[in-house]
Amino acid sequence: MRILMVGLSHRTAQLALRERTAVGGDALPGMLDQLRSAGEQVEAVILSTCNRTELYVARPPHGQPDGDALRSLLSGHCGLPLEQLSAVTIERQQEQAALHLFRVCGGLDSMVLGETQILGQVKRAYEAAANHGSVGPVLHRLFQDAIKAGKRLRHQTGIGEGRLSIGSVALDLARQVFDRFDDKTLLALGAGEMMKVALTHFRRENPQRVCIVNRTADRALELVERLHLGEARAMADLDGLLVEADVLLTCTGSTEPVLTAERMKQAVKRRRRRPLLVLDLGVPRDVEQTSASLANVYLYNLDDLQSVVAASMQSRRGELEACEHHLAQAVALSMTAIQQRDVGRLVKQLRGRFHEMGNAELQRTLRLIAAEMGSSDADAINRVIEQHTTRLINKILHLPLSRMRQPESDAPLAFYAAALRRLFDLDESEDDASPEDQA
Amino acid sequence: MHETILSVVLAVLAFLAAVASVLALRRLFKPDRAPDSQRTLIVLVLIISLGAAIGFVYRWIHVGQWQPLKAHLDGLLLLSTLLGATILFILSRRRLFGLSAFGLPILTVFLAWGICAAQWSYRPFQMATLHPVWSSLHLVGVYLGTLGAMVAAGAGAMYLFVESRLKRKTDLSAMGRMASLEALEHVIVRSATLGFVLLTLGLVSGVVVIVEQQAMPVDGFYWKMGIAVAAWIVYALLMNVRYTASFRGRRAAWLSIVGLLLLVIVYAVVISIQVPGGAG
Numbered sequence: 203m204r205i206l207m208v209g210l211s212h213r214t215a216q217l218a219l220r221e222r223t224a225v226g227g228d229a230l231p232g233m234l235d236q237l238r239s240a241g242e243q244v245e246a247v248i249l250s251t252c253n254r255t256e257l258y259v260a261r262p263p264h265g266q267p268d269g270d271a272l273r274s275l276l277s278g279h280c281g282l283p284l285e286q287l288s289a290v291t292i293e294r295q296q297e298q299a300a301l302h303l304f305r306v307c308g309g310l311d312s313m314v315l316g317e318t319q320i321l322g323q324v325k326r327a328y329e330a331a332a333n334h335g336s337v338g339p340v341l342h343r344l345f346q347d348a349i350k351a352g353k354r355l356r357h358q359t360g361i362g363e364g365r366l367s368i369g370s371v372a373l374d375l376a377r378q379v380f381d382r383f384d385d386k387t388l389l390a391l392g393a394g395e396m397m398k399v400a401l402t403h404f405r406r407e408n409p410q411r412v413c414i415v416n417r418t419a420d421r422a423l424e425l426v427e428r429l430h431l432g433e434a435r436a437m438a439d440l441d442g443l444l445v446e447a448d449v450l451l452t453c454t455g456s457t458e459p460v461l462t463a464e465r466m467k468q469a470v471k472r473r474r475r476r477p478l479l480v481l482d483l484g485v486p487r488d489v490e491q492t493s494a495s496l497a498n499v500y501l502y503n504l505d506d507l508q509s510v511v512a513a514s515m516q517s518r519r520g521e522l523e524a525c526e527h528h529l530a531q532a533v534a535l536s537m538t539a540i541q542q543r544d545v546g547r548l549v550k551q552l553r554g555r556f557h558e559m560g561n562a563e564l565q566r567t568l569r570l571i572a573a574e575m576g577s578s579d580a581d582a583i584n585r586v587i588e589q590h591t592t593r594l595i596n597k598i599l600h601l602p603l604s605r606m607r608q609p610e611s612d613a614p615l616a617f618y619a620a621a622l623r624r625l626f627d628l629d630e631s632e633d634d635a636s637p638e639d640q641a
Numbered sequence: 642m643h644e645t646i647l648s649v650v651l652a653v654l655a656f657l658a659a660v661a662s663v664l665a666l667r668r669l670f671k672p673d674r675a676p677d678s679q680r681t682l683i684v685l686v687l688i689i690s691l692g693a694a695i696g697f698v699y700r701w702i703h704v705g706q707w708q709p710l711k712a713h714l715d716g717l718l719l720l721s722t723l724l725g726a727t728i729l730f731i732l733s734r735r736r737l738f739g740l741s742a743f744g745l746p747i748l749t750v751f752l753a754w755g756i757c758a759a760q761w762s763y764r765p766f767q768m769a770t771l772h773p774v775w776s777s778l779h780l781v782g783v784y785l786g787t788l789g790a791m792v793a794a795g796a797g798a799m800y801l802f803v804e805s806r807l808k809r810k811t812d813l814s815a816m817g818r819m820a821s822l823e824a825l826e827h828v829i830v831r832s833a834t835l836g837f838v839l840l841t842l843g844l845v846s847g848v849v850v851i852v853e854q855q856a857m858p859v860d861g862f863y864w865k866m867g868i869a870v871a872a873w874i875v876y877a878l879l880m881n882v883r884y885t886a887s888f889r890g891r892r893a894a895w896l897s898i899v900g901l902l903l904l905v906i907v908y909a910v911v912i913s914i915q916v917p918g919g920a921g
Binding site: 375377378379380381382474475476477494497498500502506509510513514517 | 803807808810813814819821822823824827889890891892
C-alpha cells in the first residue's frame with residue numbers, strides 16, 4: 203500500500219484560503235466517501251483544523267487516487283480553481299507523508315511550536331474517519347503510531363514545556379505566590395481586550411472574588427457580563443480594593459502610572475504584610491516601577507512576562523533537533539511495520555499462486571501416470587510426486603522470501619513487492635484484518 | 642568496635658546524603674527532564690533512611706535490652722530516619738518540589754554529627770537513675786520536636802530562596818517547578834506548630850526529671866536551659882503571632898531558621914557538659 207498526503211497549512215496558505223478549504227463536520231462524511239470511491243482498497247483520513255486541511259490516503263501502489271485527484275477533490279469542495287489550490291498545497295508520499303503526520307502530531311509543524319492541541323485534533327480526525335469506516339490497517343497503524351509518538355515526544359523532550367502566552371505566564375507567576383485562589387480576591391484595573399484574555403485564564407482557578415475597575419464604569423460592567431465573572435466597581439473604590447486584593451491585574455491604556463509608588467505604599471501599609479502580586483500588562487505601565495521594592499509586593503510588567511515567553515520559545519527551539527531524531531526513528535519503525543504487514547500478505551499470495559500452479563501440474567502428471575501404469579501403484583506414486591512438488595516450491599521460494607522479510611535489505615521492500623505483484627500478476631484487492639483486529 | 646562499625650556506616654550514609662543533596666540542588670537550578678534524577682534521589686533517600694533505621698535497631702540489639710535512645714547517637718539516628726522519611730514524602734509531592742534540596746543538607750549534617758557522636762562524645766545516659774516515663778517523654782518530645790523544627794527550617798530556607806528569585810525576577814521561566822510561597826508558609830507553620838508542642842513536652846518533662854532526681858546543676862546547665870527556653874520562645878512566637886502583621890512571610894521563614902539554630906546550640910551544649918546521671 204502507498205501512503206499519500208495532500209494538504210495546505212499555515213505555512214503555505216493565508217487564513218482566508220485555509221478557511222475556505224476547511225472540511226466541517228457536515229462535509230466530512232461526503233468527502234471521505236468520495237475518497238474511498240476514487241479507487242479500490244482506499245483508506246482515508248481528513249485532518250481539518252484552523253491551521254491546516256490535509257487529506258491522508260493509503261491505496262494500492264498502482265491504484266487511485268493520486269495527488270492530482272486529491273487536489274481536484276479539494277478544489278471541488280472549496281470551489282477554488284485547481285491552479286490556485288495547487289500553488290498552496292504540498293504533497294508527500296510514503297515515508298515523507300508519514301514523517302509529516304508525525305511532525306504534525308509532535309507539534310513541530312504547528313504555529314506555536316510544541317502546542318498540544320493538535321494531538322487531540324489528529325485523534326478526533328482519525329476517530330471520525332474510523333467511525334465512518336474509511337480507516338484500514340495501514341492508516342490505523344500510522345495514526346496510532348503518530349499519536350503515540352506525539353505524546354512520547356512531549357514526555358521525553360522539552361518541546362511542550364514552558365508557557366507561550368502572556369495570560370498563561372501570568373497565571374504561572376500567580377501560582378508561584380499562591381497555592382490556591384478560591385480564597386483570594388482578584389482586582390482587575392482596566393476592561394480592555396488584554397484584560398479579558400488575562401481574566402479568562404484566571405477564571406479557571408475559581409477566585410473567590412473578582413472586582414473589575416475601569417475609568418468608564420460601563421466598560422467594566424460590559425466585561426463582567428461578557429465573562430459572567432465578578433463585579434464592576436467604581437474607580438473611587440480603588441484604594442480600598444488595593445488593600446483587599448491578593449492579585450492585581452492592570453491594563454488601562456493610561457499614559458501616566460495610575461498607581462504611583464506612594465499610593466501603593468499607603469495600600470501596602472494597610473495590608474498587614476499580606477503578599478500582593480501585581481501583573482502590570484499595560485503599555486505604558488500602570489504601576490510605578492519603584493513599587494517593586496515594597497515588601498511583600500511582587501510586581502511584573504509586560505516585559506517580564508514576555509521574557510518568560512521568549513525563554514520558553516528558545517528552550518523549545520533548542521529541543522527541535524532531539525525531536526526530529528525521535529520522530530525519524532518512530533517513522534522508520536512504523537513504516538517498517540506497515541511494510542512487513544504488506545510483505546506478509548504478499549508472501550501468502552505468492553505461496554498460494556505457486557501451489558496453485560504446482561497443483562495444476564501435479565494433476566496433469568498424475569493423469570499421465572495413471573494412463574501409463576494403471577491404478578495399482580498410482581496412490582503411492584501420487585503421494586511421492588505431491589511431496590516432491592511441495593518441497594520444490596518451498597525451496598524455490600525460500601531464499602527470495604527470506605530476503606524479502608529482512609528489514610536490513612538494501613533494496614526497498616515496496617520495490618520488491620511491486621515487482622513480484624507485477625511479475626506474478628498477484629491481486630492487490632484481497633485484504634485481511636480490520637483495524638480493530640490489528641489494535 | 643561497635644562504634645567503629647557504626648561510624649563507617651554513618652560515614653557512608655552521610656556521603657550518600659551529600660550526593661543526594663548535590664543532586665537535589667542541581668535539580669533545583671537545572672531540572673532534568675528525564676525522571677531518572679527523581680528516581681535516583683528517591684532510591685538514595687530510601688537507602689539513607691533504612692540505613693539509619695537499621696543503625697538504630699543495631700544499637701538496641703548491641704545493648705541487649707529494650708532501651709532505646711540511650712545516647713545522643715540514638716537520637717541522631719532516629720532523627721535521620723524520620724527526616725529521611727519526611728523527605729521521601731516531600732519528593733512525592735509535586736507542589737513541594739525543591740524542598741528536598743533544603744532538607745537533604747540538614748540530613749547530611751545530622752549524619753555527620755552522628756559520626757562525631759559515635760566517635761568522640763559517645764556517653765550513654767545512666768538510664769537506671771532516670772524515671773522511665775518522664776525521661777522517655779523528654780527524649781521523644783525533644784527529638785520529634787527537633788524534626789518538626791528541621792522541616793520548618795528547611796521550608797523557611799526554601800521560602801527565602803523562592804521569594805528572592807521572585808523579587809529579583811531570576812529565571813522566571815523555571816519558577817513553576819518550585820513550591821509556592823503560600824504552600825511553603827503552610828509547611829513552616831504546621832511543622833513549627835508540631836515542633837512547638839513536642840518541644841514544650843520535652844522541656845516540661847526535662848524539668849520534671851531534674852526535679853525528681855534532685856540533682857545539683859552542673860557547669861553549663863543554666864546555659865542549656867537558657868538556650869532551650871529561647872528556642873521554645875522562638876517557636877511560641879512563630880506559632881502564636883503568625884496572625885499578627887509582623888510575623889508573616891520572610892520573618893516567619895527567618896524565625897524558623899533561628900529556632901533550629903538555637904536547638905542545635907542546645908544540643909552542642911548538652912554534648913559538651915557533664916550531667917551526672919542526667920538525660921543530657
